[in-house]
Amino acid sequence: MRYWLLINQSLKAIFVNKVRSLLTVLGIVIGIASIISLVSLGEGVKVSISDRILALGASNLTVVPGAVAGARTLDPTKAPSQTRGFTLSTSSLTEKDVQSLADRKRHPHIKYISGEITGSTIVKTDRGDKRFPVLGVSPDYFAINNLTIERGRSLDQSHVDEGANVLVLGNQLAADLYGNRDPIGATLNIEGTEYEVIGVFKPAEESGLANPNIQAYIPYTSAMETFNSLNFNFIYIQATDESVVPSLKQDIRKTLLKNHQIQNSSLADFTVISSGDILSAVDSITDILTSMLTGIAAISLLVGGIGIMNIMLVSVSERTREIGLRKAVGARTVDILNQFLIEAVLLTLTGGILGIALGFMIARASESYLGFTPIVTFNTILLAVGASTMVGLVFGVYPAVKASRLNPIDALRYE
Amino acid sequence: MEHIIEMKGISKVYKTGDEDTVALQDVDLTVTRGEFLAIMGPSGSGKSTLMHIIGLLDRPTAGQYLLEGRDVSRLNDSSLARLRNQKIGFVFQQFNLLPRTTVLGNVLLPTIYGRLKNSRSRAFEVIEEVGLSDRVNHTSNQLSGGQMQRVAIARALIMNPDIILADEPTGNLDSKRSLEIIDLFKKINSRGATVIIITHEEHIARNANRTIRLLDGKIVANAERIA
Numbered sequence: 001m002r003y004w005l006l007i008n009q010s011l012k013a014i015f016v017n018k019v020r021s022l023l024t025v026l027g028i029v030i031g032i033a034s035i036i037s038l039v040s041l042g043e044g045v046k047v048s049i050s051d052r053i054l055a056l057g058a059s060n061l062t063v064v065p066g067a068v069a070g071a072r073t074l075d076p077t078k079a080p081s082q083t084r085g086f087t088l089s090t091s092s093l094t095e096k097d098v099q100s101l102a103d104r105k106r107h108p109h110i111k112y113i114s115g116e117i118t119g120s121t122i123v124k125t126d127r128g129d130k131r132f133p134v135l136g137v138s139p140d141y142f143a144i145n146n147l148t149i150e151r152g153r154s155l156d157q158s159h160v161d162e163g164a165n166v167l168v169l170g171n172q173l174a175a176d177l178y179g180n181r182d183p184i185g186a187t188l189n190i191e192g193t194e195y196e197v198i199g200v201f202k203p204a205e206e207s208g209l210a211n212p213n214i215q216a217y218i219p220y221t222s223a224m225e226t227f228n229s230l231n232f233n234f235i236y237i238q239a240t241d242e243s244v245v246p247s248l249k250q251d252i253r254k255t256l257l258k259n260h261q262i263q264n265s266s267l268a269d270f271t272v273i274s275s276g277d278i279l280s281a282v283d284s285i286t287d288i289l290t291s292m293l294t295g296i297a298a299i300s301l302l303v304g305g306i307g308i309m310n311i312m313l314v315s316v317s318e319r320t321r322e323i324g325l326r327k328a329v330g331a332r333t334v335d336i337l338n339q340f341l342i343e344a345v346l347l348t349l350t351g352g353i354l355g356i357a358l359g360f361m362i363a364r365a366s367e368s369y370l371g372f373t374p375i376v377t378f379n380t381i382l383l384a385v386g387a388s389t390m391v392g393l394v395f396g397v398y399p400a401v402k403a404s405r406l407n408p409i410d411a412l413r414y415e
Numbered sequence: 416m417e418h419i420i421e422m423k424g425i426s427k428v429y430k431t432g433d434e435d436t437v438a439l440q441d442v443d444l445t446v447t448r449g450e451f452l453a454i455m456g457p458s459g460s461g462k463s464t465l466m467h468i469i470g471l472l473d474r475p476t477a478g479q480y481l482l483e484g485r486d487v488s489r490l491n492d493s494s495l496a497r498l499r500n501q502k503i504g505f506v507f508q509q510f511n512l513l514p515r516t517t518v519l520g521n522v523l524l525p526t527i528y529g530r531l532k533n534s535r536s537r538a539f540e541v542i543e544e545v546g547l548s549d550r551v552n553h554t555s556n557q558l559s560g561g562q563m564q565r566v567a568i569a570r571a572l573i574m575n576p577d578i579i580l581a582d583e584p585t586g587n588l589d590s591k592r593s594l595e596i597i598d599l600f601k602k603i604n605s606r607g608a609t610v611i612i613i614t615h616e617e618h619i620a621r622n623a624n625r626t627i628r629l630l631d632g633k634i635v636a637n638a639e640r641i642a
Binding site for chain 1: 472499
C-alpha cells in the first residue's frame with residue numbers, strides 16, 4: 001500500500017472541508033495552546049527563580065538553626081524569625097560556631113563566612129514611620145552577597161572587634177530615609193541606640209528571597225547588644241569552589257555537631273542548606289504546579305478528542321460507499337483501518353500545530369504582563385506533537401475499526 | 416480453451432431471522448478466457464449474488480470456485496483483496512467515483528493497494544483508451560453520467576485485470592451513452608480481457624458471446640450467440 005497517496009488524499013479531504021475541519025480541531029487547538037503556554041510559563045518561572053537563587057552564588061551555603069525534617073524543602077525565610085526588633089533567643093548558632101568555622105586550617109574550603117543577627121527597627125521619616133530590617137553581620141557578608149560601596153565606607157573588622165555603633169545602608173533604604181540628602185554622618189536610632197551612618201551600598205541585584213537594597217547593616221557584635229541576642233539567626237558561607245560544596249556541607253555539620261556536643265547527627269539542632277537545595281525545592285514546587293495546570297489543560301484535549309471521534313464517525317457513515325469501493329478495488333481490512341487512523345491523526349496533528357502557534361503567541365503576549373519570559377522549549381513542542389498524535393490515535397481507533405469492518409457488498413449498496 | 420472461471424455446485428444461503436433465503440442453488444458455471452458473457456434475470460434471481468461471488472466480494476455457502484485453476488473458496492480476506500486488486504476490475508451502476516477527486520485520482524485508486532510500475536503513465540494510457548484525455552484534471556462532479564462511467568471503466572482497467580465485472584453498467588445512462596459504453600466493453604474484450612456484464616436489457620445482452628439466465632437462484636438458460 002502506498003501511504004503517501006493516502007496521506008495526500010486525507011490532507012485534501014481535510015482542506016476541502018476547511019470550516020468543518022477547523023471547528024472539529026478547535027478543541028485540540030485550545031488544549032495544545034493551553035499546554036504550551038502553561039508549560040512555558042512554568043519553565044519561565046523556574047528559570048527566573050533559579051536565576052535569583054543562583055545570583056546568591058552556587059557555591060553559597062546557609063546554616064539555619066533548628067532541626068528541620070526534610071531540610072531539602074526548607075527555605076531560609078521560614079527560619080525562626082524576629083518580632084519587635086529582637087530575635088527569639090532559641091537560635092542554636094553561636095559566635096563560637098562562626099569562629100570555629102572561620103578557622104582556615106580546619107576549613108580550607110571556606111572562602112567567606114558571616115553570621116547574621118536579624119533585627120528590625122522603626123524610624124521616623126518625612127513620610128511617617130518606617131520599619132526596615134537591620135542585619136548584624138561580619139564584613140564577609142558583603143562579599144558573599146556582592147554588595148559594594150557607593151558612598152562612604154563599608155564595615156570592617158575593627159568595627160566588629162570594637163562593637164562600633166556604625167551602620168551602612170542599602171541603596172533603596174538610603175533614598176527612602178534621606179531622599180536627596182547625604183546620609184553619611186547622620187545618626188539613626190536603632191531600638192534605643194544611636195548609630196552613625198558611614199556608607200551606602202550600590203544598588204544590588206535582588207538575589208535569593210530578600211532585597212538587600214532595603215536593609216541596613218551593622219557589626220554583629222553591636223547587634224548582639226542592641227537586639228539583646230547572643231546567637232545568630234543564620235550563618236552564611238561561601239565555598240572556594242562550587243565543586244567542594246557537598247563535602248564542605250559535611251565538614252560544617254561535623255564541626256557544629258561537635259560544638260553543640262551532639263553525638264547523633266539525626267538530632268542536630270541546625271541545618272546546612274546549599275543553593276542547590278533551595279533550587280531543587282523551588283524546582284519541585286514549580287514542577288508540581290506546572291503538571292497540575294497541564295493536567296487541567298489536558299481535559300480540553302480529552303474533550304477535543306471526543307469531537308474528533310464524533311466527526312470521524314460521521315465521516316465513516318458519509319463515506320460508506322467509498323469504503324465498499326476501496327475494498328472492491330483491493331483494499332484490505334487493515335488498509336481501511338490505517339486510512340481512517342491516518343485521517344484522524346492528520347486532523348489532530350493539524351490542530352496540534354495550530355495549537356503550538358497559538359500557545360506560542362499567548363506565551364509571547366503574556367511576557368509583558370508577567371515581568372518574566374515564558375520559555376517554549378523543544379521538549380514542550382515535542383510533548384504537544386506527541387499528545388495531539390496520541391489523541392488522534394486513541395479517538396480515531398473506534399471509527400476506523402468500524403469502517404474497516406464494513407461488509408463491502410453492504411457498503412456498495414448503501415444509499 | 417482455458418477456463419478462467421470454473422464453478423461447481425455453488426450455493427449461497429442468507430440467514431434472515433429464522434428463515435433461510437436461498438440466493439443461489441447449486442450453480443455450475445464455466446467461463447472461458449476472452450469470453451464476453453452476459454448474465455440476465457429478474458431482480459431477486461440471484462444475479463448480483465453470483466456477480467459478488469465471482470468478484471470475490473462474497474463467499475459461497477457451498478460449492479467450489481476455481482479462478483484461473485486456483486481454488487479460492489478457502490482463501491483469507493487479505494488474499495481475496497489482493498486477487499480483487501490484481502485480477503478483477505469492477506464497474507458499477509452507480510459509478511462509485513470518489514467525490515471532489517480528479518479523473519486521474521480516481522483512476523489511480525487501485526494503485527494505492529497494489530504494485531504497479533509506472534502507474535501514472537498507465538493511468539494516462541487507460542484514460543486515453545476511454546476517451547477522456549482532455550478531462551484528466553476535472554473532478555468527478557464536473558462530469559456527465561457517461562463520462563463518469565468511462566472513468567470507472569478506466570479505473571477497472573488500470574491494473575490490467577483478467578476479468579472485467581460490470582453490474583448494470585448502463586442502468587443509469589440513456590441509450591446513446593449506453594451504446595458507447597457497450598462499444599467500449601467490446602473493445603476491451605477484443606484485446607483479450609474476459610468481460611462479464613449483468614443486465615436486464617436484451618439489447619445490451621445481445622452484444623455478448625453468451626447469455627446465461629438466472630431465475631430463483633438457478634441457471635435456467637445458457638445460450639451461445641450464433642453469430
